[in-house]
Amino acid sequence: MSRSAAAYHHGDLRAALVDAAVTLVEEQSPARLSLREVARAAGVSHAAPYHHFADRGELxxxxxxxxxxxxxxxQETAVAAHDDPDARLVALGEAYVGYAAAHPHAFALVFDPELCPPGDPSPERAVLIARNEELLARxxxxxxxxxxxxxxxxxxxxDALWGTVHGLAALVGDGHLPVGAVRPALEARLGL
Amino acid sequence: MSRSAAAYHHGDLRAALVDAAVTLVEEQSPARLSLREVARAAGVSHAAPYHHFADRGELxxxxxxxxxxxxxxxQETAVAAHDDPDARLVALGEAYVGYAAAHPHAFALVFDPELCPPGDPSPERAVLIARNEELLARxxxxxxxxxxxxxxxxxxxxDALWGTVHGLAALVGDGHLPVGAVRPALEARLGL
DNA sequence: GTCCCGATCTTTACAGTGTCAAGAAAGGCA
DNA sequence: TGCCTTTCTTGACACTGTAAAGATCGGGAC
Structure with missing residues (x-):
């Protein structure tokens, strides 16, 4: 193996499959996303993913x-763009909700409890979760x-702020609330 | 048709199918729930549901x-149990989160945007949504x-309160927050 | 009562899915 | 050159949602 363990015939199929899945999730609910569709989008046979992922869930x-x-x-770039503690918290909330509004299916994918059981997340995911919790706590x-x-x-x-922001994000992402309702709601709650 | 439009061979298959689906959703994610499984639970053939529902989604x-x-x-009984406006709001929030904690899959089913597009809900659902919004507004x-x-x-x-309560409910239902975190969070936000 | 009609349910079939096992192809090393 | 391991493909199986055709049964017409 010259460079990467996964650079043989295709180039780097593992990354290509993740790319394809993320692209497809942009337009489709994760529940509807089929393994075979991802394989087709990556231009490989329907069983190829099984050499890089144990099953559909792992992909x-x-x-x-x-x-x-x-x-x-x-969230991190939004927070880093401000100095005032009040402004940083609002920016964090708006980035959080903004992501859910712009990528509702990806947001649902991130918080899907069947894919990432809060008890034992994957090591890579655990690092991201810890960084996010630290960011909010700080x-x-x-x-x-x-x-x-x-x-x-x-x-x-x-916890309360996470609840508020997460709830607004979920409601906006699912279409139960319009995006315009977010700022007044945040301001009504953050006491600005 | 003597009594009900749907009381022929089976008794009332439509209601029996909904019963079975609700029961199965108690232990299983709605995404995993299969039409054929519901039919089996109701003791009918796998195509029987199609005489009462257009497709899996309608069921x-x-x-x-x-x-x-x-x-x-x-939520309504929780609110009716109190007179003080503060206590009523807290009771509403606790009932909201309590339902999500006790029936996480049913909670996810209720808010699934693919099943109930916020744009045009079913007539029956629209009534329930209106009643819930009125309850909170009051x-x-x-x-x-x-x-x-x-x-x-x-x-x-x-909107802000809905966001807070919905977010806590989603986080607790998905296991990202323990139930014990709800009361402190609610009190920290409701200003009690 | 008998006959027929329509509603209800079953059977059968087809395409699509996730998953596994066996075989082909292609890079790396002797 | 030739082999070996990894990668990918092909083929298969059980399962799913869905549709069409056939069986079954209740209720109204005569």
């Missing part, structure tokens, strides 16, 4: 990892200290 | 209607007037 997990990385990156703690409030409240407040 | 929709009715009933307005605040803020506040 979807890998696609979910990629989406989660994008999702986290969107923003909340910074806000509390900037306001001179007890930082011990941070965990409960972080 | 799941009917099951979702039933779950949504239960979900709404849980609770929020009552709270604002009891506190002497501007009732014009009600819509934005209702």
């Amino acid at each position: 979807l997990k890998a696609a979910g990892d990629r989406c989660m990385a994008d999702f986290l990156a969107a 923003c909340v703690t910074d806000l509390l200290t900037a306001r001179g409030q007890d930082p011990a409240r941070a965990p409960a407040l972080a | 799941l929709k009917a099951a979702g209607d039933r779950c949504m009715a239960d979900f709404l009933a849980a 609770c929020v307005t009552d709270l604002l007037t009891a506190r002497g605040q501007d009732p014009a803020r009600a819509p934005a506040l209702a």
Whole structure:
């Protein structure tokens, strides 16, 4: 093996399959996504994926990892663009909801409990989850200290904020709320 | 037809199929639920459901209607058990999250955007949705007037609260948050 | 009562899916 | 050159959703 363990006939089929899955998930619910369709999109036979993934679920997990990385990156860049603790938290929330609104199926894929059981996530996913939790915790703690409030409240407040933002994201992603309802709702809750 | 339009050979197969679907959804994700499995559970052939539902989706929709009715009933009885506006709102939130925690698959079924497109829900579903929105709006307005605040803020506040409660429900239902995190989060947000 | 009609259910069939086992092809190493 | 391992393809099986054709049964017409 010269460069990569997965660079033989096709080039890098594993990455190509994840690419195809992420692309297809852009227009289709993960539940409807078929392994054979992904294989067709990648230009290989319907059984080729089984040499890189144990089953359909493993392929979807890998696609979910990629989406989660994008999702986290969107939040991190949004937070990094501001200095004020209030503005950072709002930016985080808007990035969170913005991703769900722009990529509803990818958002659903990221949080699908059957693909990523919250008990034992894949190692790669666990790193992303930890980084996301740290990001939120840091923003909340910074806000509390900037306001001179007890930082011990941070965990409960972080859960509450996560709930609010996640709920708005899910409702907007599923079409139950229009995107325009997000900003007023966030402002009504964040006390700005 | 003597009594009901659907009381011929089997008794009332339509209702029996919905029953079976709701029962199966208690232990299985709606995505995994197969039409043939529901038919087997009801003791009929795999094609029998097609005389009562256009396709698998219509059966799941009917099951979702039933779950949504239960979900709404849980909220209504919780609210009716209290007089204080603050307590009523908290009770509503706890009933909302409680249903998701106790019946995560049914909760997912109720909010599945492919089964109930928020644009045009079924007539039966539309009634339930309207009742649920009215219930929340009434609770929020009552709270604002009891506190002497501007009732014009009600819509934005209702969306924000819906977001918080829905997000906590989704996170708990999917296992991303433990149930114990709900009460502190709700109290941290409702300002009690 | 008998006959027929229509609603209900079953049987059969087909395409599509996930998954596995066996065989072909192609790169790396002797 | 020739072999061996990895990669991919082909073929098969059980399962799914769905449609069409046939069987079965209740209720109204005579």
